[in-house]
Amino acid sequence: MTIPPDERGAELRELFFETSQELLQALNEESLKLEKNPGDEEIVRSIRRTVHTLKGDSAACGLRELSELAHSFEDALTLESAASHGALAEIALMAADVFAEMLAAYHGGGPMPATENLRKKIDELTAAPAVKKTRKKKTAASAPRSDKDWTEEEKRSLAQAQAAGLGIYDIVAKIDPLCTMPIAARQLIQNAIREVGKVLVVRPDAKSPAASRHVEFIFATLLTEAQIAAKCHIPTITGETTVTLIQAASPEKIPGKVAEQPAPPAPAIAETAASTAPSGNLPSASTLEAQPPATEPSLPQALTENILRVDAGRIDNVLNLVGELIIGKSMLQQALTEFGKLYPKEALRGKFSDAMAFQARVLNDLQRSVMKIRMVPVEQLFRRFPRIVRDLARQCGREVDLELSGQETDLDKGILDAIAEPLTHLVRNAVSHGIEPAEQRRTQGKSPRGKIRLNAYHQGNQVVVEISDDGRGIDAQKIRSKAIELGMLTAEEAQRLSEAESFDLIFRPGFSTAEQVTEVSGRGVGMDVVQSVLQRLKATIHVETRVGQGTTFRLKLPLTLAIIKALMFWVEQRLYAIPLNAVSQIARTFESDVHQVDNYEVLQLRNQILPLLRLGRAPLDADRESRKLFILVITVGEKQYGLAVDALEGEEELVIKALDDHTFSTDLVNGASILGDGKVVLILNLLAVVEHVARTRPETAGVARCGLLLNHADRARLALGAAGGQA
8 A cells, every 4th residue: 555645754754853863973973083083084074974864864854944954064064174174073063962953843843943053153164165166066067077076985985885896886766756755755765775785876966956856876786687676666756767787796796696707897887887877867987086995895784784663662562462471371380280289190281291391481582582672782872971071071171081881781771761861960970070170180190181981781680880980089978067957867867877878868859069059060959860760760879989089870770670580478478579689698597686786676697797677577476586587688789688578489580560659659669460370479679678667667667567568469469450360
C-alpha cells in the first residue's frame, strides 16, 4: 500500500528529529577539536560535511528556516579564509546551540529562537572574500562543471573508492512530476541508495531549480546496474532512472567471484560514460586527479551495517512478555514438583522434567537476548560532557580538562536516560565547587588546569560510574558547620557524626555550601534530587574525598530494572526479597549475641561489628537469649549491615512488578513479584530500609516497621492477585 504524502512527510520528519541529534553532537565534538587545533583544514571540512547533511535533511523535511541558516553557514565554511578565522570554533559552537533550539521549536511547536547574532558571525566569515565568491558563482553558471570545481573531499572519497576496487556508477534519477514534495523525494532516493553503497557526490544543489526535476549521484558499490536501478525505483517518487558504469568493481572484491580477467581499461570506460551521460551531468571519474587515500581503503560502511531503529517502548513490551513467561515457568515448575510428590513413580515425570529444562534454557537465552537489545554504551551519555565542561569552565573562570574512560561499558537504556540529569549535576558541581581557580592551584603546587574524570566499568551484576576531580575536596567540618547554620541538626548531634555521616548531609534537601547564589550554584537544589533519582533506580552513591586532593562520587547502578536475581526470606510469616548481589554472606547466630550500642542493636560476627536491621519485632519472651537468627550480611553503599530474618526461602529470578502510588505510599519497597505458586513477594529497597532504621529507635522500630511492611504486603497481594491467579 502506498503511504499518503502527508504520512510519508511526517515519518520523514520523525526520522530527521532522531538523526539530527547525532549531527548536532558531531558538530559539538568537531568544534571542540577545532578549538584545540585552530586552523586544521580537515576538521573544518568535517564540520562542513556535518552542516551540509543537516542542511539537506532539514530541506527534505520542509524546515525552511533551519535549512537556509545551515546553507549560509556551509557557504561560509567553503571559503579558504574560514579555516584561518580565529573565532570559527566559537561560531560553530554557537551554530550548534541555535540549530538545537530551532529543532526543539520545530518538534515542540514553540517559537523560533533569535538567529541574528549567529547570522552576524557568519557574515564576518564571508565578508572578506565576498567579491571573489560572486565571480566564482557567475563562472559556474556560464560554464560546465570541470574537475577543478570538485571539492577536495569529493576527490578524496572517489580516490578511496577506486583504491578499494569498488564499482563506480553515475546515477541520474528523475523525480515524478506528480510528486508533491520533490525535495523530500530527493532525500528518500538518497536514503535508499545509501543502504547499499556509498554516495560520493550529489548534484545539483538542493537550492537549484533543477533539484525538483532530477537528482544525480556518483556512487560506489559492489551491486550490478540492474540491482541499483531496482533500489532507486520508488513508486510515486521516481520516474526514469539511468545507471551508467564509470569503473567496474575488481573481481576479487565481488562476493563469490574469482579474478579471471583484468578489468577493462579505465580510459575506455570513461569515454563511454562521457558519451552516454546527459549534457551538463557530472564529469567522468577519469578526469579527476587521483589522490592517495588518507586512510586504508575499506568497503563502504553502508555495506557492512545492518541497523534497525526500533522504538524503546516496543522492546519494553517484549521484555514484559518475557517476564510473564518467567512467571509461567515458575508456575509450571511448581506444578511439576507437586505432581512428582503425588506420583513419584510416574514415567511421564522424566519427560516433563526434560521439557521443563529445555524450556528454561531457551527462556534464559531469550531473556539475555532481549536484555542485550536494551543495552547501550555509556558513550552515548559521556559524549555530551566535553561541551558542558568547556562552557561551564569558561563561565566560572576555571581551566579544566575532561578525561573519559570506559565508554564501551553497556547499560540499560532506561537507566542511562534516568541518570543523565544526576550525572550532569555532579559534573557541574565538580567544575564549580571542586576545581579551584588557576592562581589558587599554582600556590598549592598543582597544575593550573584542573582535571575531571568520568569512568564506567562493570562490577558483578552492577555498573559503576565514577566522577572524580583533583580539586579542593570536601571538608567534613565545613559540612557540619553549614548544617548547623541551616538548622538541619544541633551542635551536639553534629559532634556525634562520623566523617561518612557528615558527607551524607550534602544529600539533604536545601543543603548548599555556596557562599552566594549564582547561575551555577547556591540554591540548595540538586544533590537531594540526585539521591532521589538514584533511589528510584535502586542505585547507590558513595563519596570519597580528601581535602586539597579531590573528590570521587561513585554511582552503583543495576544492569536492568526489569528482572533480578533475588534472595527470598520470611519475617513474621511474610515473604520478602532483596537483590542477591547485595548479600555477601549468610550466617546463623543467637539473640544473646545481639548487643546495644548508643541505643542501636549491633552484632559481632567473625571479629566484625555489624549494625543490625530488623524488619519484625524483637522477641520479648523468656527464651529470647537462646533464639536462633538468620543473619544476611548486606552491603549498602560502602557499608555492611546484618539483616535479621526468621527463615530462608531460597534464590529465584524475579520479575519486578511496579505498584502504583495509590497502593503504596512508602519508599521501603521497590516493587513486588509473583511466584509460581501465586505467592506475592515484596522486593525491599535496602537503602531506604537502612535510612528508616537509622531514624528510628530500637524500642519502637520493630513494631512500626513490621506494621508498615505487613500492611503493604497485604495490599500487594490484593493488587497483584489477579495477575498471579492464586495470590
